[in-house]
Amino acid sequence: MGADPGRLEACCAPSRFAARPASSDPGDPTEAEGVGAAVGPAAHDSEQSAIPAGTFTMGDASGDGIEADGELPLREVALGPFEIDATAVTNAQFSRFVEATGYVTEAERLGASAVFHLLVEAPTDDITGPIPGTPWWIGVRGADWRHPSGRAGLTALAGLETHPVVHVTWNDANAYCAWAGRRLPTEAEWERAARGGLVGARYPWGNDPIDGTDGVWRANVWQGAFPAHNTAADGWIGTAPVRSYSPNGFGLWQSVGNVWEWCADRFGDESGDQRVLRGGSYLCHPSYCNRYRNSARSRNTPDSAMGNAGFRTVAA
Numbered sequence: 001m002g003a004d005p006g007r008l009e010a011c012c013a014p015s016r017f018a019a020r021p022a023s024s025d026p027g028d029p030t031e032a033e034g035v036g037a038a039v040g041p042a043a044h045d046s047e048q049s050a051i052p053a054g055t056f057t058m059g060d061a062s063g064d065g066i067e068a069d070g071e072l073p074l075r076e077v078a079l080g081p082f083e084i085d086a087t088a089v090t091n092a093q094f095s096r097f098v099e100a101t102g103y104v105t106e107a108e109r110l111g112a113s114a115v116f117h118l119l120v121e122a123p124t125d126d127i128t129g130p131i132p133g134t135p136w137w138i139g140v141r142g143a144d145w146r147h148p149s150g151r152a153g154l155t156a157l158a159g160l161e162t163h164p165v166v167h168v169t170w171n172d173a174n175a176y177c178a179w180a181g182r183r184l185p186t187e188a189e190w191e192r193a194a195r196g197g198l199v200g201a202r203y204p205w206g207n208d209p210i211d212g213t214d215g216v217w218r219a220n221v222w223q224g225a226f227p228a229h230n231t232a233a234d235g236w237i238g239t240a241p242v243r244s245y246s247p248n249g250f251g252l253w254q255s256v257g258n259v260w261e262w263c264a265d266r267f268g269d270e271s272g273d274q275r276v277l278r279g280g281s282y283l284c285h286p287s288y289c290n291r292y293r294n295s296a297r298s299r300n301t302p303d304s305a306m307g308n309a310g311f312r313t314v315a316a
Contacts, residue, residue: 039100044180044313046093047086049251051193053079058191060295061200062207069297070267077188084185084193085312087242087253088164088261089176091157094145097176105145106169107305113143113167114306115150116283118230119238122150136227137306143167148238148307162241164259164310170275170302173262173311182313184264187297189314190278194255194294196248202293204248204255211286218245219257221292222285238282238307256280256292260309267299274299281308 055078065071097103107113112128114137120127128139142151145167148160157163168176170184177183185193196204203210203218210218212233220240223233230237236244240258247253255261260277267274276299280292291298300309 039179039181043097043100044093044182046089046313048083048315049086049193051079051082051084051189051250053081056192056195057199058188058295060293062202062293064202064290064293065295071295071297077192079188079192082189083315084189084252085314086247086251088259088310088312090162090242091145091165092161094165094168094176095157097179101179103175105167105172105305106303107144107167112139112141114138115140115143115148116238116307117227119149119307121153123152126150143307160239162243163239164242166239166259166307166310167305168310169305170262172305177313180313181316183316184262184311185314187263187265187276187278190261190263191294193250193252194248194279196250196252198249204252204294205246210257210292219254219292220244220282221257221280222283226283226285236282240282256294257284258282260298262309262311267297273301275302277309283308
């Protein structure tokens with residue numbers, strides 16, 4: 001929607017802010033200390049949305065798509081039935097996983113993560129500086145899923161229990177899935193569910209505007225001049241509770257906006273090292289980054305953590 005494709009990636013996520021030094025052995029996140037055999041679906045208490053079997057058109061049909069991102073060409077995809085979380089995994093849910101297993105996220109092991117500059121709450125000594133190429137992302141020591149803004153922020157996530165967990169890598173998300181007897185959705189599953197049964201629509205609710213110009217806010221995205229000032233006209237500068245706004249036709253809440261969601265797929269071919277993120281986040285704005293549509297895609301390395309990415313799961 002008028003956005004420059006060359007500028008889009010930077011607002012989405014800091015490129016390769018890896019939650020592990022590149023020289024270390026990543027190992028298997030599902031074998032990390034404290035994570036044993038899967039507990040099973042009972043460990044994961046998210047409401048489920050049942051997606052019926054069917055064929056849908058995957059990709060952008062609105063004219064807003066970015067071909068270099070893989071939104072084009074349009075293609076017909078057939079899927080069997082599946083169940084997907086109605087919401088992104090919350091801080092409360094992730095906390096139960098950590099309490100049950102002792103799992104330590106990759107951002108915690110590294111000791112730092114990326115926080116959007118307007119959200120930083122950290123002692124000066126904790127701030128390592130802007131991420132190269134994306135100065136609105138700040139490296140913050142001690143930033144992790146428990147301290148999404150930094151160590152001077154909220155204690156024990158008070159008031160954020162129903163917000164989506166962030167600062168979790170693709171590897172961390174898979175560790176959660178292994179414990180819960182779940183898995184990450186494929187891209188096709190994610191897009192099928194996000195579309196809510198609508199054909200060719202930009203957004204989960206159709207083509208109505210996202211930004212409140214008709215008096216209705218439909219997703220948690222940026223308002224104001226990115227990246228300097230967010231008016232928070234929709235009520236949120238950062239994340240919103242996962243059940244904010246309205247669900248789509250399949251019962252999914254906030255599949256676009258709020259936080260990017262990790263998917264199982266590699267972004268490029270099978271030899272690529274980057275994994276797909278879907279849905280956009282609270283940093284998306286029509287004038288700058290239009291990756292908050294059903295078909296939009298982004299990417300990052302599987303060991304990268306940032307303050308605007310989480311995940312939802314599907315039944316294994």
